[in-house]
Amino acid sequence: METITLKKIAEQLGLSISTVSKALKDYPDVSAKTKEKVRNLVTELNYVPNSSAVSLRSQRTNTIGVIIPETVHHFFSYVIKGILEEADKKKYNVILMQSNEDYEIEKKQVELLLNKGVDGILISLSNTTVCLDHLEKIRVQGIPLVLFDKIAKNINCSKVKVDDRKAAYEAVSYLIDHGYRRIAHFRGGLIPQNSVDRFLGYKKALIDHDIEFDSSLVYMCDSNSDFTDGFNNAEKMIQDHGDNVDAIFTVNDLLAIGAIDYFNANGIKIPERIALIGFSNWFVSSVLTPSLSSIEQHGFEMGSKSAQIVLHEIDCKNKGIPIEPQQIIIETNLIIRNSC
Incomplete structure (x- = not known):
């Protein structure tokens, strides 16, 4: 079976490869008529982008890393659900890691995520994290970083927490x-x-x-x-x-x-x-x-908002737009039951 490529689609439509690529990404400088022609042919030929090639060209992996203290915690299960739903909307994969409330493990996991070339990182810090050098390393490499729930005040990045x-x-x-x-x-x-x-x-x-x-x-x-x-x-x-x-x-x-x-x-x-x-x-x-x-403390909302921010910052980075760190406070509710 012949492999369908952007080049073949461009040749068949008499367009440049860059125009076809822009049409598929819904760029505003491509006319609606051209976009429609490209999309119709893509559907007809059942074209599927080569994800590896896309990553190599764009230096993006469409992957974010998430480090949490523990996965069995009821609160963090909702946080994870919120992150996964937002990532899925933007066609991002998620690498989920657990630090077990251990600073040394957290450091190693940050190193692993950086080596994997993730586009952004979300972290809820372990209870034993004091030194923030591993977080500064993320920032120095220009990788968008969002801290949630358990944060550090002395790191200049976006944060999502409750009061x-x-x-x-x-x-x-x-x-x-x-x-x-x-x-x-x-x-x-x-x-x-x-x-x-x-x-x-x-x-x-x-x-x-x-x-x-x-x-x-x-x-x-x-x-x-x-x-x-x-x-x-x-x-x-x-x-x-x-x-x-x-x-x-x-x-x-x-x-x-x-x-x-x-x-x-x-x-x-x-x-x-x-x-x-x-x-x-x-x-x-x-x-x-x-x-x-x-x-x-609304874990789902915290996870969802954290993912939205890191994905927004990834988009800003790719477009060369300066990133302004955000501080988001998720509202809490006191639920009164029979223990008081």
Whole structure:
């Protein structure tokens, strides 16, 4: 079977190869009549572009790389879905990688994506990422970079996140407005910016409501901040304070679910004895007993917007248009259920 090429289509129509190529890409300097002639012949001949040849000519791979801390996280599953849908609209492939909350793995994955020649990179930083040299390397090579959810302030690139400080403030204020005064916080590590901001929102809500901040009510969790941390810290909190705590705000839902498991196992009534609010609004949070109040951070929208931005920046780069980094804040919602 004869291979159909742009050259053969151009010869058959009496056009230049560049005109045929522009017509297929819907360039405005090609007439509508010419575009129609080209498209009709392409359909008739069943022409399929050679993706490898296109990549070599344009120095583009039509591929974006995505690095997330963990794929099993309910929130990130929605982020991935949003990214994939936007990429598909623009005919881009996605290379998805998981850092396992490990800075060294994250660095290696960035290097791999750069070696693969991806057109853009999306990253939610690991909980252990401190040095940003690998991110600067992306920027130095001129590859569009978008950070989402877990970001670094000291890197000049587009970022998509929620207002963690505001969301935490609203959650703790809700508890205070409903009569809770001794509110503990199960926080994440000292490095992730979202963990820091959620702690600061918690602390500010207490101070603004004339409640003295008590550092003994803040329980640090490890880099994973998972179910086991929630269970163990709930046990330690009861040992430390007995009945002198009436609510907990946790940095994520997994910690709250672990705490609920401990309370249920030890006959501590929720919310009669102690109330809880989590962060992320996992599906399981709505179906466990009692159902968990949580902050919805709209993962699908975050993924979709992050992909839109990186694809826009790729397009700007290809057209020689200067890229202006964007700062996008995704609105959150406080979902009240039976845990408070």
